[in-house]
Amino acid sequence: MNKQGPNEENPLHIPQGFRFAATTAGIKASGRADLALVEAPLGAAAAAVFTKNRVVAAPVTVGRANLRKTKGRVRAVLVNAGNANCATGAQGLEASKTSCKALGGALEVAPEFVIPSSTGIIGVPFPTEKLVMALPTLVASRASGETAVREFAKAIMTTDTLQKTASAEFAVGKKKVAVMGVAKGSGMIHPNLATMLVYVFTDIDASPAELQGTLKQAVDQSFNCISVDGDTSTNDTVLLLASGASGVKHGQRGAEKAFTAALQEVCASLAEQIVRDGEGAQHLVRLHIEQAKNVTEARTIARSIANSPLVKTAWAGADPNWGRILSSVGKSGVAVDPAKINVHIGEQQVCKGGMAYPFDEQAAHAYLKQREYDIRVELGRGKATLMFLTCDLTTEYVHINADYST
Numbered sequence: 027m028n029k030q031g032p033n034e035e036n037p038l039h040i041p042q043g044f045r046f047a048a049t050t051a052g053i054k055a056s057g058r059a060d061l062a063l064v065e066a067p068l069g070a071a072a073a074a075v076f077t078k079n080r081v082v083a084a085p086v087t088v089g090r091a092n093l094r095k096t097k098g099r100v101r102a103v104l105v106n107a108g109n110a111n112c113a114t115g116a117q118g119l120e121a122s123k124t125s126c127k128a129l130g131g132a133l134e135v136a137p138e139f140v141i142p143s144s145t146g147i148i149g150v151p152f153p154t155e156k157l158v159m160a161l162p163t164l165v166a167s168r169a170s171g172e173t174a175v176r177e178f179a180k181a182i183m184t185t186d187t188l189q190k191t192a193s194a195e196f197a198v199g200k201k202k203v204a205v206m207g208v209a210k211g212s213g214m215i216h217p218n219l220a221t222m223l224v225y226v227f228t229d230i231d232a233s234p235a236e237l238q239g240t241l242k243q244a245v246d247q248s249f250n251c252i253s254v255d256g257d258t259s260t261n262d263t264v265l266l267l268a269s270g271a272s273g274v275k276h277g278q279r280g281a282e283k284a285f286t287a288a289l290q291e292v293c294a295s296l297a298e299q300i301v302r303d304g305e306g307a308q309h310l311v312r313l314h315i316e317q318a319k320n321v322t323e324a325r326t327i328a329r330s331i332a333n334s335p336l337v338k339t340a341w342a343g344a345d346p347n348w349g350r351i352l353s354s355v356g357k358s359g360v361a362v363d364p365a366k367i368n369v370h371i372g373e374q375q376v377c378k379g380g381m382a383y384p385f386d387e388q389a390a391h392a393y394l395k396q397r398e399y400d401i402r403v404e405l406g407r408g409k410a411t412l413m414f415l416t417c418d419l420t421t422e423y424v425h426i427n428a429d430y431s432t
Contacts, residue, residue: 043269098234231270338419366406
């Protein structure tokens, strides 16, 4: 498999059957590009995973309904940044529906074949007029090349400092299949999705049902194994579109396995990029939970550690305070036996059987100053393991979110 990560100098494997566009609608106060479009001219099969927050943004509600109406068929995705269109009541729902209707009219397609997405500040009336007025320019700029993809990726950013793209390519016989993902996300990142919009495109020929199972598995192993700050957003969406333009069917020999691997690679790369770009983050932490009874238990403990302000601030200061990690394991709700818990910082064991274990504190401090590092927790309960990505919590995170709406 040939794969490409986030480096903008690396060419992307762009699936056939999609066109991309971006423009400025005046939704972002900064004046930067804030409206983006993906079109599948011949249509695409779709699968999606949405937020589990009980407060749901209007575009998520409309997008879910549209996918049900079309039985998983999509012609276009319309994304705006700068306004989440959440907690906006009936006006917000009408804004999302109007946006779909307006774009549908421009593309000569029924509005239910359009999926809306929004990201930005919550509780501000949505400027529908600005979006609708920008649509002619947006539609006119559709293109299938890498420049258009990167403009799309830039337009959906909010507090992100970097574009997030990844791609992979594999062959089935003499035909090639591409999988490409574009994401945004930096804060409000927590398992069960977050302030995270992820769009994955492929030219494999697959049904919505075939895509859904594969997508859920990929999400569980990637986006649901990351956390920046423990907040689950109102707008999270992971949308997978398959154009079928490669001519390779999902059911062909070797295709399903190769596609699953490619999708997981792309999602894993995007998930890591999101954590690396965590608001104010200085360190990428690979948290390894080992010897759990099952993966669900391991994920619960990983979340407890990754979302502890005490742990995250210790990481920010490169403080090898293993007691905070042990305490977070204990408060997870999992029936652990402290006498069986071991903690490792890099190669050094710092806790054995729930008690202090002699280690070189200066070396551990130096290790935690690195841009990325590993923390390993052994539970002594079973054979299940999980690798969970997270980061530290810095004063810069406070500054970013204290000033966000002003």
